[in-house]
Amino acid sequence: MAEKAAVVCKEVLQGLDDDVLEYISGVVLDDDQILPKEELVEVVAPLLVSSEFVSDEAEAEAVATRLWDALHNAEGVNKEKKPDVVLLKNAVLMGGKEPEEESVAKLVDPMLKRRGGNAFACATQEEEIDVHSKAAIAKARLDAKAEAKRQAAKQEHERQMLAMEEELEQARRSVALSRIAGDAAGEISVVESECFDLPNPGGGENLLEDANIRLVSGHRYGLIGRNGKGKSTLLRWIAARRVKGFPSLMSMHYVAQEIPLAAINEGIHPVDMVLKADIERELLLERQKTLERDAMSDGGTSHESALKLADVVERLMAIDADGSEGRARAMLVSLGFSEELLSRPMKALSGGWRVRVALAAALFAKPDILLLDEPTNHLSIDGVLWLQRTLATSTVWKSRIVVVVSHDRMFLDAVCTDMLHISGIARRLTHHKGNYNEYEERRKEMQATYAKSAELREKRREKLLERRRRRRRMSRMMRMMIMMRRMRVLRIEGLIMLSEAEKEEDEFAFLEEDQELELSIKGGGVLPLPIARFYNVSFGYPVTSSPLFQGVEMCIDAKSRVCLLGENGVGKTTLVKILMNLLEPTSGVVERDLGARIALVNQHHADQIDLNLTPLHWMHSQFPGDGSYQHEQELRKQLAQCGVTSELQTTRASCLSGGQRSRVALAAVSYTKPHLLIMDEPTNNLDIESVDALSEAVLNFDGGVVLVSHDQTFVSAVAKEVWVLGGGVLKKEESFEAYRKKIMKQLKE
Secondary structure, three states: OHHHHHHHHHHHOOOOOHHHHHHHHHHOEEOOEEOOHHHHHHHHHHHHHHOOOOOOHHHHHHHHHHHHHHHHHOOOOEOOOOOOOOOOOOOOOOOOOOOHHHHHHHHOOHHHHOOOOOHHHHHOOOOOOOHHHHHHHHHHHHHHHHHHHHHHHHHHHHHHHHHHHHHHHHHHHHHHHHHHOOOOOOOOOEEEOOOEEEOOOOOOOOOEEEEOOEEEOOOEEEEEOOOOOOHHHHHHHHHOOOOOOOOOOOOEEEEOOOOOHHHOOOOOOHHHHHHHOOHHHHHHHHHHHHHHHHHHHOOOOOHHHHHHHHHHHHHHHHOOHHHHHHHHHHHHHHOOOOHHHHOOOHHHOOHHHHHHHHHHHHHHHOOOEEEEEOOOOOOOHHHHHHHHHHHHHOHHHHOOEEEEEOOOHHHHHHHOOEEEEEEOOOOEEEEEEOOHHHHHHHHHHHHHHHHHHHHHHHHHHHHHHHHHHHHHHOOHHHHHHHHHHHHHHHHHHHHHHHHHHHHHHHHOHHHOOOOOOOOOOOOOOOOOOOOEEEEEEEEOOOOOOOOOEEEEEEEEOOOOEEEEEOOOOOOHHHHHHHHOOOOOOOEEEEEEOOOOOEEEEEOOHHHHOOOOOOHHHHHHHHOOOOOOHHHHHHHHHHHHHOOOOHHHHOOOHHHOOHHHHHHHHHHHHHHOOOOEEEEEOOOOOOOHHHHHHHHHHHHOOOOEEEEEOOOHHHHHHHOOEEEEEEOOEEEEEOOHHHHHHHHHHHHHO
16 A cells, blocks of 8 residues: 555655655555545645745645545555544744754654654654654654755855865966066956856856956956845856956956865964965075075085076065065954964964955955955954055055955945946846946936936827827828828837837846845834943953953943944953843943843844745744734734745745845844844845845834944944944944044054
8 A cells, every 4th residue: 555655656746855755655644544635735735845846835735736636546545534633734844943853852743752762763663653743754854954955065165165266376376487487467457358157056047148347457346236146156256267368377366255264274373374375475485495405405506596596586575575474464463463363373263364364365465356255244344444445545456456345335435446236137247437326326327317218208109199099080081091101100110119118128227126125123112211231340251361341331222323343352242242131240230121122133143044944934933922813914014024025935044045034034033122132243144235224224223222333334324322342441432434534544644
């Protein structure tokens, strides 16, 4: 009986994962009888969606129904039995992300847990297992396979990053050797690629079609576009030299958003890592040692060796090789490195500090083409302003090419001379002169021109229609006399209008972008008392000799819009933990309103979402409610208010972009209606338009906000108070703009 059912399942579900197919084959029969139709569909359909065999629930239910029909009509299979188990709607997909066996134990019949073994072992026993248990076991197996796929994808990504870094290193070494030999890149001032298509790494339609890039030395390009439309992919393609047309003798350096530890020498220190980036200097020093060793072996009698050594020494003096270490150290200090951090090996640095080292190395190498992907993500405001000024004013970058991806409007305005825009709708790459603000103004003008042109075409169309209506009112005789003459004219005019419309639509297609969706975060409203008040608060860890900070006096209430600034490691996170009552100060007093709800949103906030669940199922797992239809509608409404559309609500989280998952996480925060919202670098995974939407949501939030961010545009829009933590002291600044001006003045000096 079971063998026949397995054959039918395999025929109907061709292409389904073998493990899932095996469990479905076991689920569809109970006591050698087919499950009732509704029950079978309830069990099988979620498994088909979870295993990505089908794209949505409707299709899954249709396939499950076909399976029941096939089983019902098959010879040698007993017909259905009456149901003795009532399944809950979507029981398989509900619940949070948990360890595999624990997740199974919570879903299976309590009888299984009393057996003392794990669910998988119990599943092989001859005792009766209800359909809930079988579905839970299959779900757990799918979770394990999904986790394995994620780990494999992560490893593959790191492997590709390593391979690309090796290719870049070899290319840079080849360029350096050529230049030492006298084969410099010459006076190449313009680089123009061949036409290319940019494939989507996730599959589907190309991100760009029939694109080309023209880059000019001395120009700094901002690469912009919505999330998921190809900005990072394009930088990686250029770096890997998959975009043809870039001269081989032009050196190139690429800094990604994350730097895998395997991509660097774990034991090397930051300063040495930066020095190694100047490959020409490294090669010259190696050659100098070789020539000096040869000179010692032959007693210094070789005239040719002496000339070569003199030439190498002259080159090293020309690039100031002796002063390189000081410059590398100063560059790292400007990016926030303390002496303690400089003394650590690379393996002892966090991912954020490793990115800073990679950024310093790229700047130190002075490549012909510098590619930066969100270089400010791991910087403090001071570091952002230093990088901004370096790229905009240094003579080095006035003769080279820079392409940078950033979500900070102010950074792009200060750095960039040109903008490169990727349109996801048109799948087109367009070039615009000027910084981001100038691009936005020009874009608005072009949109207005296109709208005006479309309006004029509509008026002309109305006139043509009116002329046709008039002809219909003429006498039969008159129509016959003029019809032949006018029909040709009207047809030509109509064709001209259609041609104009198609031409303009194609020309202005890049102006169309994905619509920015609503983003609203609900707050708990104003409280009668401050949420937290600090009185002479100090904190220090027992292992350190001096406190992180001391003498902090601050008041946070439900109307606050506070921004905390300061370098990494000075105590901002510790101060936030004290505010949240996760740490107690070593001295001083913190008065708190214990009835205030506090929510934390950080750059990893979206990582809590179970990627196997849809946003709606995940919200159910976080807020089960009473299971009513009304409660489900409340959750749907909450997701919609955070820009998670009805379609996205029923899409597996693994298929959502980082920005979309951030909106789901914000919907969960909003549902709790916090009185205080603490946001730690919330813009890192967002694009420019999403940052604008988040700014608006924070401004309208009915509660207090404490913000830690390096995004100048976001801070300028949101913060009413700016506090800077450094040197153990928390100091209130007049405004963010005043602080910016002070730092810029210090940088000039």
